[in-house]
Amino acid sequence: EAGGGHAHAGLMMYQGGSWPEAYQDRAFMNNIHGQRINMDVPERKGSGYVGRHGPDFLNFNDRWSQVLNMLYDHNGSVYLVDWYDANQCHHRRDDGHDRSNGRIYKVVYDEEPWTPVDVSAHRPEGWVRLQLHPNEWFALQARKRLMEHGGNEATDTLLNRLMDEATDTLHRLRLMWTLGAMGKWTEAHGLRGMSHTDEDVRAWSIQLSLESRNPTAQTLKKLETLAAEDPSAMVRLYVASALQRTPVVSRFPVLKALVSHAEDAEDHNLPLMIWYAMEPVVGQDSSQGISLLQACKIPILREFITRRMATQSLVASR
Template sequence: GVFTHSLVGKPGTPEEQRTPVNAAVWRYHPTRHKFDIFARGSSNPWGVDFNQHGQAFITACVIPHLFHVIQGARYQRQGGQHFNPYVYDDIKTIADHVHYVGNIRDHAWWGGKEPAMPTSTSSAGGGHAHCGAMIYLADNWPEKYRNHIYFNNVHGNRVNSDILERTGSGFVGRHGKDLLLANDQWFRGINLKYGPDGSVHLIDWYDKNACHRRTPEIWDRSNGRIYRIRYGETKHKAVDLSKLTNPELVKLQLHQNEWYVRTARRLLQERRAALRETDSPTITMIRETVGPLREIMSHHDDPTRQLRAMWTLHSMGLLTLGNCLDQLNSPHEYVRGWAIQLMTERCLKSGDQLSGPAYRRFTELARQDPSPVVRLYLASALQKIPPRQRWSIAAGLLLHAEDADDHNLPLMIWYGIEPLVTSDVKQALAMSDTAKIPLLKRYIIRRAATDNQTLEAVISRLNRSTSSEEQLLFLEEILAAFQGRVNIPTPPAWQAAYERLSQSSQLTVRNQADQVAVALGDRRIFPKLRKLVLDPKQEVGKRQQAMEMLIRGRDQQAAPVLQTVVTVQALRATAIRALAAYDDPATPQVLLKSYGQLSVSERRDAINTLVSRPAYALALLDAVKNDLVSRSDIHAYNIRQLMITRFSGNGLPASGVKCAKRPLRNNRKSPGTRPT
């Protein structure tokens, strides 16, 4: 979870071999006993289901409530960070709405309160907390309900529905009508599933409390409720599919009710897993199932039935590489997409790379397939494919300008190519030159600029650019890569690059180049910046920016400039704080001289600066002694700093520290009394 992190592994597995989880959707193979992260991120994904094309969807709490889940994706988080710092962005919700109005806190149960449901939030859908998920694929409800997703709204005492509408490589979730509204405020729906008769069973934990209650005794564990939601009359009969023969289970892959389809598939998988390869029952089972399933997969006129046959063969371990290669020629985009995913899993199960035919077809499809769905499956597969085989597939995916604004594709491609950038930066930058998806060009440059070993290649490529637009793009991403970093070594190519950029006719290019120069410690820029800070004719914003650049660049000659602008109201706060980094004898006098004109927050900054160095602290104590600075302005953390200075052997007199400490004690005894 977001706040409850895990290290997953079998008992006895060393920590370094476990899988770290800090919010994810995972899967577990029932016979290979393999744990696998399917996608990362989200918040309380308490519901998951699949549509008729095998697309997964989860419902969530606190953050927006609906996500289309793609293998290898990173999704919006409630809190914390993704493990990989180079993700840069994650995929957001597909919902075009929320189920509340205003702030979540208006209806949430946080902080021990039991809020009343605002009418506006009730009308919008009942609140932010969702639980369970069901895409109806059975045969009792009317057709108009099929393929819609239904989920419980914990605070709203109801079942919401969203309409899943295809767009680009994925979906958008439209606001559907609520399926039902309970007449009891204790209704807490948890999950809902359709059964063999097509009706839906809904479980309700039924409690006065909804969430965020840590007192165990207040929860009512004595009851719960199960509801059956049906359309018209249904005849209940006992169903035990385990008694059916293998051919009968195969025929159920054509059933209108997905309960039969999924249960039959599971039973076939379990039967196959229980048999040894050389047993005669194995040969019999293969003879009874493989031929009929391949017939459905290859010749049925409904692609959803073709998919069911593919999934069943795959679950039984009987889907071949040849089957998948054939399905890559299907006219149906989801069939081609699933062939990519299943082929990738099959190839990498038996080896460490794609087979030659699979690799060649993936490369062709990346460039030529007209479907964004197929390209999404290829992008997802990149993370599974060995890095050396990703380049040509990724290069083809980057050529599709029509995918630039797709909800999923730019980021999914990025998650797959990110590790490639620093492994071969020249090839990565060459790929970015041909990219038709602007975000990926930016991210490649940024990632290359984050590594000191590859920064030189980025600067060299920037130096060859003749377009102001491209120069600005490079500079923006270099600065983004420099955020939070210090002591970045100056690449040899920077000197020539800066000389060119500083002569640009575009002011924005020159300004951005100056900022890069400061971050690299290029002192050639400092005189110009000092002059700009001191020029009263310049806009305050430009002076502030120049001062911040001097500070970030740790210009050793900046102290007199900072001291001068202490008298400029719009600049003084930053200047006062920055002076703590410079050991200049004039600083205490400058700050103390202006002290009477400073605001409360500025005085606090001035005190913090004056206690930062022994010489400054002595001047401060003299000012306190001479009543130039009120003793009440010296706070406990300032005293702590003075004591540290005293005991670090800097010669700060103990009497001076006591002089500052004594009134604090008096203040705590008599709040509001003027110290004496």
């Protein structure tokens, strides 16, 4: 259905803005054995997303074609790097690949012109405002400049004001990511963000708050509340992931809340993500393992807990 085999390279999420809306926020991946570029449509499912096959974006009709990377630029046009080689498989022979004729293509929609750009010429406040640009390229490049520059009082004030005023989820997330990249994300930001009405904001507030791997008691208590009460499976996924960045001795209350959600039993992410955070807890404290087993409404996790405790008991008896 997708054409070719299972060797793929060069994932690009197109957010360049100049191509038609049908391509925006789509996943492009080169199918090496199919000599084509597949396009997948991300669809929300449970705690995350799955990709559904859309129409192929491009078929080279040439078995030598092997696009390895794709990038969009500041004009929203896309560059394709094509290795272009008869041999599609790895080996250790020096003469086994043709290194003389790689190719670079540029894909332009509706004769979109190339324009010169110098993001570094903007003032730091301009880099902050570029977080609202429709082309993700500008936001990313400006964020890198702010990370390197460190900002100042004016940029900090503007970042926080724009974040508080943002009504667009993507804009707010970009501003949050910028604060995180600059090392200026605070516990106050995190606690406020974890109470936001938007699940994406709550989820990323969790992740940014746990980057330090040293959460306060107040943050841990908020994670416990989210684990127990948040209606979003995605937020619970971020809680489970964040737990792996907390001390093992601090995880039990949050885990007990997470395993109480029977609706997460068939989720394609949550059971295993919870287990990755839970396994060392069960291994370290059997009484907590028993308590988690009693509270757990996710069958596969009950199986994992039982097996882990049985293995530990067997080892201890030798």
